[in-house]
Amino acid sequence: MKRDGSLYLKLFLYTFVLSAFTFGGGYVIVPLMRKRFVEDLHWIDEQEMLDLISVSQSSPGPIAVNASLMIGYHMGGIPGALITAFGTVLPPLLIISVISFFYQQFRDNAYVSAVMRGMQAGVAAVICNVVLDMGNMVLKGKSLLSAFLMLSVFIAVYFFKVNVIWVILICALIGLLSGTIRSRRALHKGRTESGGAEKP
Amino acid sequence: MIYLQLFWSMFQIGLFSIGGGYVALPLIHHQIVELHGWLTVTEFADIITIAEMTPGPIAINAATFVGIRVAGIPGALVSTLACVLPSCIIVLLLAKIYYKYRNLNAMQYILSGLRPAVVAMIASAGLGIMLLAFFAGGTISLSVGSVNLVALAIFVTGLFVLRKWKLNPLYVMGGAGMIGLAAYVLWGV
Numbered sequence: 001m002k003r004d005g006s007l008y009l010k011l012f013l014y015t016f017v018l019s020a021f022t023f024g025g026g027y028v029i030v031p032l033m034r035k036r037f038v039e040d041l042h043w044i045d046e047q048e049m050l051d052l053i054s055v056s057q058s059s060p061g062p063i064a065v066n067a068s069l070m071i072g073y074h075m076g077g078i079p080g081a082l083i084t085a086f087g088t089v090l091p092p093l094l095i096i097s098v099i100s101f102f103y104q105q106f107r108d109n110a111y112v113s114a115v116m117r118g119m120q121a122g123v124a125a126v127i128c129n130v131v132l133d134m135g136n137m138v139l140k141g142k143s144l145l146s147a148f149l150m151l152s153v154f155i156a157v158y159f160f161k162v163n164v165i166w167v168i169l170i171c172a173l174i175g176l177l178s179g180t181i182r183s184r185r186a187l188h189k190g191r192t193e194s195g196g197a198e199k200p
Numbered sequence: 201m202i203y204l205q206l207f208w209s210m211f212q213i214g215l216f217s218i219g220g221g222y223v224a225l226p227l228i229h230h231q232i233v234e235l236h237g238w239l240t241v242t243e244f245a246d247i248i249t250i251a252e253m254t255p256g257p258i259a260i261n262a263a264t265f266v267g268i269r270v271a272g273i274p275g276a277l278v279s280t281l282a283c284v285l286p287s288c289i290i291v292l293l294l295a296k297i298y299y300k301y302r303n304l305n306a307m308q309y310i311l312s313g314l315r316p317a318v319v320a321m322i323a324s325a326g327l328g329i330m331l332l333a334f335f336a337g338g339t340i341s342l343s344v345g346s347v348n349l350v351a352l353a354i355f356v357t358g359l360f361v362l363r364k365w366k367l368n369p370l371y372v373m374g375g376a377g378m379i380g381l382a383a384y385v386l387w388g389v
Contacts, residue, residue: 055294085288088259093277113253124351126373153321154320171313176309
């Protein structure tokens, strides 16, 4: 895609709208981004989306900001990344600036909390949906190790509150080791099958 | 120099809050309540509540709020900028590495270990939100009366339309908020 004003404007508008709807914690940005950038625009594919979240999760700072930076960089280089970061930060900046002047009334307003309670259930549905889709994608590779990692990380994070940094380091290491062993084995097998014949 | 103090505090919050969201809370608390006394404990509790009710990352919400309290709109701008600056630098570096080397075998192996982990972490966060929406206080109780039926109905309907018609999640969230409001106005729940 051409890196012109219209791309930068789109990057800004899309991230601005997505950020304005990230109620209920950073992960909500994942289903929203996936719908916009994977399904509607086809700017990135499903795997890249997961990689993007992996990188965002491994870096300091809010996931929503980090994931926006990744998309922005991918589509429009460093200027693109700065624009998407700006688009993501602007909604909370504006909203909190306004609310800070009457935050007690806002916090105690029954109508506001009714909307929030409803939205919370909606957010739960949206996240559940994206987990089903992404989980299916990971399991489609028919790797026993992936299924095992998914289950054990869930138990570690949900029940034992293991720090995300450890999860990332350990899973990266397991992936690296198992991949290296598998490729060694494939190489070895290929050599024995060909009977050690020299390459032509 | 209040702006410099704000900048340095928020920069540290942005730099050390790895793992997102609630991991950052103790760090924010230390910087703005204990170290500088910019907010009282009550105000800090308020800002967490407000961060939950408004969109956007909790660290940014807190940074903006503290900035405005301490030094008005310029303070908010300085705080928010400082809070995202570490992200910008580090993520851009990682993005460069990712897009340069992602076709390398080693990178592919690492990512294949991270992908299932990321799905599991999203699932864990999702389950937390689900329980919070269905049960008051987020703790499971076995009596049927304690389940928020409106929330349950919203969840089931939302998931159905998402799976069946691949509806935009933004509409689902907007609709869910409207139903929550309607339920309160009509039946007071």
